[in-house]
Amino acid sequence: MTMLGRTAQNLYWLSRYVERAENMARLLEVGYRMSLTSRREGGSSEHLMSMLQAAEMDEDFAKKDRPADVDTVAHFMMFDPTNPSSVFNCIQAARTNARTVRTAITGDMWETLNGAWLSFSQIKPRDVRGAKLLELLEWVKHLSHEFRGALLGTILRDDGFSFLQAGNFVERADNTARILDMKYYVLLPRAKMVGGDLDIQQWSLILRAASAHRSYRHVYHDRYKAHNIADFLMLRAEMPRSLIYCARFIEAQVDTLAGFYGGKGECNEAAASLRSMVEGTTMETIFAQGLHEFLTEFIARNNRVSNSLSESYNFY
């Protein structure tokens, strides 16, 4: 049986929102840790501002006209109903999408999201500070892991599965690209690469935001280096949040959909063009071309995948 275009759309977004909630939690965790070790006292923390930028929340936050201190930013990223990508809104949107397509997902997937939404709704934002905040951020990551586990363990491998997976990885690719872009200047090759304290702190921030600070060492057996970090998050196929991993995964999903529906469309071409950017290239070539320009183009092509999926499969 063929599914409704609206169902495909809801599945795609449901999965994007779960991934986004996880990414927001990870970003906020990094921002929080950095602010603890930051020497700056009072006023707006630079790290928190970059967090907001990476989450594309800086403009909305600026409208609040509040200093970017830990509590304010944490509240804004976690709970603020006026912030469309706050963790609360992501979980709510995921749950609403799930409720709408309740028949297209499994009971286990639904119960994970419904349970998470119920628990999250009970939380009083003012109680969430310090250790409580870290605990809650950990919980959000667990929610995402639990959801993914339920998804991988229980759902039929049909077109719905591919829409869910495509949504997940389009969101992830977008997130990794944005984290890199936010700090692209600290990754740029410089004449005097000394790796001072500040640099190391910044690099570890980037890696942590992608849950990659441990696995980095396994791959490079080396201390943090800007070139390696960029390579790890962009071109290493074994890194599950790298651009190349995401791009290949997305292409595989849209190709599976083409197989399922018996014909390729614009979204297959879009996914191929996304992958071609990170395939068979090196960091040297990318740096020469301009890292920021490269990432901007990558994000644009990723958006094209999203839009053409919507066109090809009658999201409406």
Place this chain on the structure above:
Amino acid sequence: MGDTTPFDEMYNPDGSVREPYRALAAWLEEQPDKALTLMQSDAEAIFRKLGITFAVYGSDEGTEKVIPFDVIPRIIAAQEWRKLSKGIEQRVKALNAFLYDIYHRQDILKAGRIPEKLILQNSAFAPEMMGLEPAKGVYAHIIGVDIVRVGADEFYVLEDNLRTPSGVSYMLEDREAMMMLAPDLFQRQKVAPVENYPENLRRTLESVAPAGAGSSPNIVVLTPGIYNSAYFEHSFLADQMGATLCEGPDLFVDGGKVYMRTTTGPERVDVIYRRIDDEYIDPLTFRPDSMLGVPGLFNAYRAGNVTLVNAPGTGIADDKAVYTYVPEIIEFYLGEKALLQNVPTYNCTDEEQRNWVLANIADLVVKEVHGSGGYGMMVGPTSTKAMHAEFRKKIEARPDNYIVQPTLALSTCPTYVNAGIAPRHVDLRPYVLMGDEVRITPGGLTRVALKKGSLVVNSSQGGGTKDTWVLED
């Protein structure tokens, strides 16, 4: 009737346990302290986690609530059920025959058995349905008959819900929950299964597919969307039947045929189990401001290209004013005496009856003719003098808008409440399917008024539900 001590379904007046409840009574005896309290809180957690919720309109405690579930089952003996189900089957057959007649030759009106005015000037009568031939001649395929018990052998039909009766998902989930909470209780006696309802629903819907639909008709459930109070049920039933859950904008009509918008383009739809009221299903035929429906749907239906379940216009047969004629209807079409009794109903347009009603309103139940869900009704004995006066005025102003019935002493069942186990009033809604044949699920949904002494069982008014067991011989 009129007896002030209600019939207790578990205990005889002498305190002994009635036969069908013996195993339950023994089981309750064996439960350690707090076992029921634990079960009750487990049940609440299960329902909330599963998202088995309903929306209460006008409630400010958020939009979703869990319907309270009582852990003590309601039990019906095999021979009691046989009697009930025969009476129910008779009723739904007669009502469907009535609908066919009303929308065709109107013999019953010509014969003067029902006043013409009562039908033709009734807002529930749908002239658009005149002369239309529904598949298998069936109009009401899915019916929930509200039944109350007042004595060992005394059952009354309160209402025949022939439009879009809800609650069947609670019947199914209550059983699921009960089996999870007290599996050992099921081992002590044979309880008739209810789990095949979704399968039977699918078979019923398939059996009324349009002629050209082929052997595997495309069935969809049409819902007003996630904000509807019964959305959980809509998605639940679609899921259980393997049907697509659609909202109005997912469907469209082209060339008199209905299609759904899929990932690969339009796909033909054969049967629509719609959970949208008549007046909203098609803005071109009914309410033009409806955003929930599908423009052109009614014409596609008229052309026989799609089946609507239930058919539009079934409301004329469960109208509260027509209700009083159901025994007449059964006799007229089936030539049989009604097996199940109606509650005696006073007609306020008759001056003599009205005067009697106005004088005795404190003992009576007043219902709005088109009201539902426990809204717009007054239970005399539990209402204030001010309320009595208010309803007296209402009846005098619009006597045709109300029906009045004696206050029935609804039977009680032991129910787990804060003070322990105490009797609470219950009713029963068995679910009936009618397509190529009549299929009745044993039992149904038992609704229980959780407030002490309350006779209003509606979930919107603080009612809960119980798993309902029909014992097998």
